[in-house]
Amino acid sequence: MDRARARQILFACASGLLLPFCFPKFDFGALAWVALVPLHLTLDHIPKRRAFWLGWLTGTIGFTGIMAWVVTAMTTYGKVPLPISYAILLLLTAYLGVYVGLYSLSVVWLRDLIPRYGILLAPCFWVSLELLRTYFLSGLPWCLLGYSQYRRIEIIQIADHFGVYGVSFLIVLVNLALAELISWMMPFFRGFRPARLPWELATTAVLLVTLSWHYGSWVTSEAPFSDIPRSTITVGVVQPNIDQAVKWDLAFRDETMARFDRLTDQLGSGMDLVVWPEAATPFVLERERDYQLQLAAWAARAQAPILLGSPALRFYSDRRPYLLNSAYLLTPEGQVLGRYDKHHLVPFGEYIPLKSSVLFFLDKLVEGIGDFEAGPGSTVLSFAPKSADGPARPVKFGVAICYEVIFPDLVRRFATNGAEFLVTITNDGWFGNSSAPAQHFAMVVLRSVENHLAFARSANTGISGFIDPFGRILDSSALFTEAALQARLTAWQPHTFYTRHGDVFAYGCVLICALLCLFGLFRTKEPAHGTTAITPA
Incomplete structure (x- = not known):
């Protein structure tokens, strides 16, 4: 393994190790604004496949730390043997890691699709993947990135328009901007001429964070709600x-x-x-x-x-009971x-999905009084x-x-x-x-x-x-x-914008991602410029 690849793996692991510290019990919420910087640094000028696997590695390590409690629930209360509990945890976190892998792939793809400016839209892919995680396979939106800021009251008030996904968008944007600035600064220390300053990304991040903070300060003053009974x-x-x-x-x-x-x-x-x-x-x-x-x-x-x-006991039309x-x-x-x-029931906790057909051999992972x-x-x-x-x-x-x-x-x-x-x-x-x-x-x-x-x-x-x-x-x-x-x-x-309209921001991010995918699929590639041989006079 060459040094560059080893460094990429090390950086991806670093982001994964930092993520659990952003959430309770550790509660270092400020760390979320830089936790993904090492991962982003590895995504510069690498193949898409490697970007996916590096992101998957970050996500798997991060979710393993965040969701280690799954083992406690299964072994202590579900009576599942410890080795099987760890295997299930790793299977779950490997699945969750796929979402971070897909995001990492999108970052590299956007750089190729729209040089310099495509990277501004990378947070839309993070939000779209969080929305997918909320609903796919019954949904598991546990510890979305925006939850790390639950103690930063001013910054999370944008959720009354954008939901928790808006906070996640902001965090990813800042991580991306910091990584791009660090990449821009590296040639200074190596004695090379630096690349062009990514001022668009940095300015956007600073502007949105500032606006979010001021909006949060205004909302928490309760001035917008003074006339609500x-x-x-x-x-x-x-x-x-x-x-x-x-x-x-x-x-x-x-x-x-x-x-x-x-x-x-x-x-x-x-x-x-x-x-x-x-x-x-x-x-x-x-x-x-x-x-x-x-x-x-x-x-x-x-x-x-x-x-x-x-529990409430009820009966089907054929008099079979259910709870x-x-x-x-x-x-x-x-x-x-x-x-x-x-x-919304807990799969494998309150019921077994597809129990009558596919998963008939399984029982619930926690003890209780029935399905x-x-x-x-x-x-x-x-x-x-x-x-x-x-x-x-x-x-x-x-x-x-x-x-x-x-x-x-x-x-x-x-x-x-x-x-x-x-x-x-x-x-x-x-x-x-x-x-x-x-x-x-x-x-x-x-x-x-x-x-x-x-x-x-x-x-x-x-x-x-x-x-x-x-x-x-x-x-x-x-x-x-x-x-x-x-x-x-x-x-x-108060009927906030979010109450009235729901996850329009997140679905807007999905729409942007879909349009980008269509653009990438159907764009007309420029013909390669031919070279003309010059014959010496």
Whole structure:
């Protein structure tokens, strides 16, 4: 192996090693703005095939570090042997690495297609590939690059127009500009005449980052929303910290319910809404009359409706049973005010894709109570908050259950349907003491910003907490502790550009990429200029 190729591999590995540090638990978000620079430096004047493999190497290493928690979920709770768990992890991350490989190939291709200026459009390919990852094979948009900035409130406000994909676009553009500047500067140190300064790319990156920062500062001042009617509600969330190993143990059922009772009581009677986590009840709520009465008594004591997760049992037309992963809104009078059924299920966790035909030999990778069916969609629930001035108008909210919150368009539909704030309930106990709970929580921040709606999050083992409409974390709990948190949240309907129009920016990037591909396919190549022999006189 020659030195140039060895250096390329080393740089590609460096980018891969840096990527996990951009996300929780490490949380070095600033690193994201330079993490891809080494990879981009390797993509100068190399064949497309090598560019793909270098990008694939970066992506595989990066996603292996980001998603190492997959092994914990499979070995600890799915009882999958450790060697098989690592093999599945590597298979998954090798697949995810393909997206970075395709991006790297596109960078080299754009340089050949439109010399000097084509590289400006490379971030469109990154965004298009992130959008593809969101939907292809059920979708796995875990830790898109833009999520690394969840603590940089000013810079992520552009998500209210462009979604998380807009933040990813900006990060990739800056990485690309820095790499091009470094490549331009290298001849200075080698004693060569430098190539032409890539001022177009550098200027574009500086301009867009500056505009994004100023826009974020303006939005977080709330000046654009001063005329929007709003109300304030008090929401409490309960984190019971029930060990996953005993969650469905009949012998531990009473202890589980006693823990919910105690924590709900700690919130007091001043709540407008109390939120319990996903699958809070270790039984099918509709089939347990005694526990229904007990829950109603607790809601009456809290003087507030309780939102709680519980499986719902239903039957096909041939009387075969099936389950829904549901969230029930229970009133203090003991009535079910509404129910939301999880729409986007976790493949291999809540169901086996193609189980009846192709994958009949597989079982779920995590233990549970059976396979689930998908619910109908983004149902909005409502309740009447407390008011000293008589009956208050009902407040509408949407509930995203667990994995659903990582899908931007799915959450957006709640806002489109009239939600004034959002709730997510989850059981992250499957992840153990890994980086996944913090990564999962970070993604909720971007959902708040995209729709400018407050979020309440209740997680069985953590992280529970509250996020304001601009992505600021108001409160959060520690992992594997019991907690009862409360906060005052804004309820309103700002209907952002993203809420109204969805991922038009990302699909615009797809359109640009498609047009570039058509241009590359059909462009007329210039004929080679012939050479004329000169005969000496």
